[in-house]
Amino acid sequence: MTKLLISLFVFTFLLVNALQAQTYRTPCEAADNPIDFGTEESSVNLNGSIYEVIPFITDTLGVNIQNFGITDADSAIFYLLNPDPETSFLRISWEAGTVPDLWVGLIGFENPCPDTISTDFGEFVHLSTANEELLSNDIQGDEVIFDLCNLDVDSPGNLFLWVASSDSGTFEILVTQHIRPVNDHCQDPFDFGVIESNVDEVICLEEINAPRTNLWGCAENYNPSFVENVFQYDIACFEGPLEPNMSGVWYRFETDEEARRLDMDFYHYSESDEIRFVLFTPDPNVGEECEAWVILMCEESVNGEIFLGNRLLEPNTVYYMLFYSEREIADDFDLCINVKPPGECLGIAPYYYNHTEIICGLSQLNGFCLYMGPPYPPSFINWPGCNPPFGVAFHNPQWFTFVSGEANQLSIDVEISECIGQGVQIAMYELDCNVEFDPSEQSPGIQPTANMLVSDCILTAAPQIGVVNFKVNNVVPGTVYGIVVDGWANAVCKVEVLEVLVGGDPPHIDDDLVGEPEFDNKGFGFQPGDTICEGATDVLFALVQEVAGACTYRWTVNGDSLTGIENPLTISVDFPDPGVYEICVAASNICQTTAPICIEVVVAPLEFSVQFDTTCRGHEYLWEETYFGIIELLEPIEAPGDYEISTTATSDQGCTLEADLFLHVLPDNFDKPTEFFEVICWDDPNPVYVPFEGHPQAQSFDMTGIYGLDGELFITQESFPGNVFECDSFFLLELLVLEADIGSLDFECSGSELLLYHTESLSLPGLQAYVDQMVVRYEWRRAADGSILSSGFYSDSTDLLLNLSVEELTEAVEIFSLHLFSRYSEDPDSLECENIFSIEIIPSDLDAIEVEINGPDTLMPGEQYIFFIEEIAGMATFVSWSFDPEPEEVVIDFSTRAANVVFTEPGEAQICIVASNFCGLMDSTCIVVMVDTDVATPFFPAEEFNFQVYPNPFAQLTQVHSDLKIGSASWELYNVEGRQLLKGEGEYEKKIPVNTGTLPPGIYFLKLLLEEGAVMFKVVKQ
Structure with missing residues (x-):
């Protein structure tokens, strides 16, 4: 790529109110003119102009x-x-310009x-805390934030901003x-110093003008392997604090010799659930x-808040x-904290x-303390759930209750001390969340029942004294529990909770999980929509699904709370007066109650009902209204x-309706029957009903005929609205x-001509x-x-025959069917019914035939022999x-087409057959056999040995x-053609097994x- 060698850069920067114009084409030029940002959070505005394009070249030859x-x-x-x-961070934002793109980076040299241009600059890109190069994508119309937490900016002179296009x-x-915050590092925490233990001394950051932000903080850099996680x-x-994208701040304090408890209230303005607090x-x-x-x-945090109460501290x-x-x-x-001394012991607990x-x-149980009181009357109440087998009783039970x-x-860990007597017994019960808790003790007292016990009875079987660990499994979050301590044999002790080892604060109940109350408007005389009739009683409203972390639900009607609810998921409400009612429900675990979710229902009187109807003389009439239901019988x-x-x-639900009924009463009709004319198909599965299907006295018919000519088809009509037959x-x-x-189908064959015909005349x-x-x-x-193949309309002059040529039959099996379609009238839209008759033809049965006779060629006089037909070609019918x-003797077996014969005169005998098929095609053949007295194996009657073959028929054996x-x-x-298929020999006792293996089903000899x-x-194989 050809590069232009001349470039001119003009820029300005604005710091506070100063405006300067300088050109820094090389790092050396920039090094002589550092840009100072001051000590506060501040911004510098940089303007530049690029007239010609030239790259940053680091050698004299221009190749580097x-x-x-x-690129x-x-x-x-x-x-x-x-x-x-x-x-801790530099933000570089695009403001304006005409360059097509712009990249920036933080570079060191x-x-x-x-000294000379051939000397290496030793350039490198600075790295972020995540060990990533501090280079941007194109920031035109955008911005980039560079993480400086990993840089040593205490040594100025090597943090260059590279700007390229x-x-x-x-x-x-x-x-x-x-x-960065002033307390960004553990080495620079905000130090409260020694905090004096005082329950009334709450220290809040805002009041003492202490730092209270984690904006622009850096990740921590301590060694996690040096953290003891006891x-x-x-x-x-x-x-987590070590992750590059984390921002943390530190606070330090010391406790005095009286310190024992910590309260803390923290609220983060992000209202996020992902703020963490760690105490080291x-x-x-x-x-x-x-x-x-x-x-x-x-x-x-939960919604940005972390609240701690009575957390254990050491002095x-x-x-x-x-x-x-x-x-x-x-x-x-x-952030507010309160370091407190040990809690004072209560007097006698409830x-x-x-x-x-x-x-x-x-x-909150940390430091909880009470002094037990004397026995209460009546004494010696059996300990619920622990008697038997331990034979223990309540004497002076003292309670403290909490939400799990x-x-x-x-x-x-509980410490029992200062006892007058042997010690105490301890157990825990799951309590009803809907009980009205009355610390004033004005209401009647309640003790638990055996089924409420959730702990075991180990700590009730013997007196406990000293430090005792009390453990209960399968605790349900958000549930109300009570721990009771009772003096063994009237003992009185001091009881103190030293430390909660496993527990936690009540779960947060999400407002979004509370669904709208739902109600069923059936049966209350409701009109269309959500309108309830005036006077309705016991209208049910319900929450379809329980809310996680809640143990009860608070219901209000127009702001008035409902009490005495047996099932807090469901309420019933009476509406004696018209108006608009607001039904609200909130989920609660006593310690937290969600915002209420409300619906509105309208209560109004039912509109006056006017109805017109017809009924039969002498019949009861059920008077009904669409939304109200039954008015009167x-x-x-x-x-x-x-x-x-x-x-x-x-x-029944308390709804009141004023109604008028105009009823026309019809007389009976005995002289003019209602006439029906019905046409159905022979294969219709549904019969015809009179007067109609579903009538309590309906009769069904499925055969052609006229019914009721003699008045025998009498049906008592039911009286109901819309009875189409009135009182007939x-x-x-x-x-x-x-x-x-037409009976069935058959066929005749003559040579190559085939005629299909029906066996009976067409009938209806x-x-x-x-x-x-x-x-x-x-x-x-x-x-x-x-x-x-053929179609038309049937008449007396019509035959339903079908002529075919044998040569047209090309399939191994041919099926032909005659379809008859019958109508009652010539109207093409009238009902048409179909009857189908079919015939199956095997074309190979119609071929020219060739046959042979199989059987023995030498016979013994007076013995029976079998001769079979073997088809060499075609099928002999x-x-x-x-x-x-x-x-x-001669017996012809027509099922096997075999001849059983007995010759008595020695000499030659001729046996002949003539065979033909459906088409009249014939073949004949003869054989000559010798009747000879020297035959070695004469047949003899089976009765001598009483031979029997069974099973017969058989499957295989x-x-x-x-x-x-x-x-x-x-x-x-042998098969029926006389072919030998299987044989066997051996020494046999009284039975000879024969296994036919894979031979097909059929008749065999x-x-x-x-x-x-x-x-x-x-024999016959199935």
Whole structure:
């Protein structure tokens, strides 16, 4: 890239009210003219003009162009900045200009003014706390904030502002220094000094003009490995402040010898939930303060607020307080602290839990102390939930109650001392959040029941004295609990909570989680919308979902609180008077109550109701109104006519309605039946009902016919509004069920011609009287392609035959169907019903046939033999047998097309068959067999061995069973064509197993060969 070698930069800067014009093309020029920002937060306005473009070149040959990684930074000028040493951030903002872009960066030089131009400047980019280079993106129309927390700005002279652009033009930027808080570092905390323990001495930062902001603070730099985390806080508590984007401030104080408790109220103006407070004490075993810590507390804000009460402190101890947040939400804050001596012991605590004052948060229990009182009458009440098995009783129970914190466990150290007697017993109960707590003790006292016990009974089984750890698991946040201590056998002691080890403050209840009250307007005589009728009682309002952290709900109606609510999620309200009512609900855990969520409902009287209707003579009449419901059930009126009825009705819910009914009463009708004419299809699953489906006396019909001609179709009409048949009692139904029948389909074949026909004449079952009006059309369809082969309308001169050529049959299986469509009239929009008749044809059955005869060629006189037909081609449908000479016996099995024959005369015998198929195609063949007395294996009757084959039929396995031992034998399995498929041999006892394996289902012949002869069985595989 060709670079122009001449550039002229003109700029001005404004500091306070001074205006100067200088040109700093090189770092050396800028080094002689540092820009001073002063000691306060201030801004400098820099103006510049670039007339020609030339890069920053660091050698005489012009080949080392330094653009700090920004390719388009083709020109650059420099300023030496001299901010205050306490500056933590520099903000550089675009103000105006004509340059197309602008980049800035904070640069340092080992030698900003080399002796010759060939000397290396030693330039480098300064790094932020996050170890990132302090270079910007294009800031035109924008700004950049550079983090100086990692820079040593105490050594001025090496913080150069590099300004670069890709082309000529003017620019104006504003450079602002932001000063870190004075207590930004642990080494520079705001020190309260020794704070005198005094419950009335509250120290607030605003009142003593102390620093109270974490704006522009830096991240911390202590070593987290030197933090002793004895209370197992989340490590983020003390590692979080080290993150580069954090901003923290420090406060230090010392306690006097009386100090024991700390109260703190902190409010951050950001109102964020992500402000943290950490309390440290320096580790006395490691070096100086700020080198090593013991972390004592870690709390996070809720809406910017952190409140601590009665947190435990040690006397004569140094404490450091760290408040930090992400830099983006850093802001001013208020802080007040109170260091207090140990709390004074109360007098006698309440004997009943409902007489206590609720303590908000377990932290408030630190230092809680009481002196037990004498036994109260009646004495020796069984300890709820702990008797039996321990046989203990209440004597002088003393209560303190509290709302539990976020933890699901409670653990406190309690000291029992100054006892008159053996000691105390301790247990904890879950209390009803809706109980009215009365510290004035004017209301009747309440003791818990056994089912309210949540602790175990270990500390009630024996007297406790000294320091005792009391622990309870499965504590529910935001719930009210009570801890009771009772003197063993009337003992009286001092009881003090030394420290809350696990607990926490009550959970914050989010206002946004409280839903609007909902109510059901059904049954209260409501009019359309959210209007409730005047006089309505027990109208229910409810919260659909419980609110996390809440244990009860406060309801108000027009600002008046509701009391005595059994289920705080639901209330019932009476509305005796008209008007607009505001129903509000707020979630509460006693220590915190959310803002109320309200809805408005309008209560108004129901409008006067006027109705007109018709009913039948002698029938009851149910008088109803759309929103009110049932007004009255009227007794039957016997005389037809018009009636006006007035009433004032009150519903079960208290709604009142004034109403008029104009009722027309009709007489019965015995001489003019209501006539129905219905047409349905034969396959309609729904019958026809008279008078209609759903009527309590409805009758159903699904066959063609005329019903009710003799008046037998009598139906008592029900009286109800909108009865379309009024008071009719007799009905006449003419029903047509459309159906067409032709029996079934068959076919004939002659050579290559195929004729499809129906076996019976077309008939319309039950519709003989309507034949003249009926219209029937037909369609012959082929299933293979869905084509319609023939169609038309049926008449007496119409035949429904279909002629085809065998050559047209191209599928392995062809299906043809005859569709009959019947109508009652010629109207094309009238109901049309369909009947379908189908036939299946296997074209291969129609091919030319070729057959053979299979069977033995040598026979023994007087024995039975089987001969089979084997089809070499085509399918033989019809077979006839002939013999020469005629056998002594012959049985033709038409299912297998086999011949069972017995010849008695030795010599030759001829067996012939003639076979044909559906199309009349024929084939014939003959075989010659020899009847010879020397046949080695004659057939013999199976009865000699009492052979039986079972199971038969069978799935895969069958067996030949015998009453006698079979011995050596073999077997052969044949199909109906006489082909041998399987065989086997062996020594057998009384059964021979036969496994047909994967042979297809069908008819087979099993031949058994023994020394005595042979026997044949017919078997069927399923």
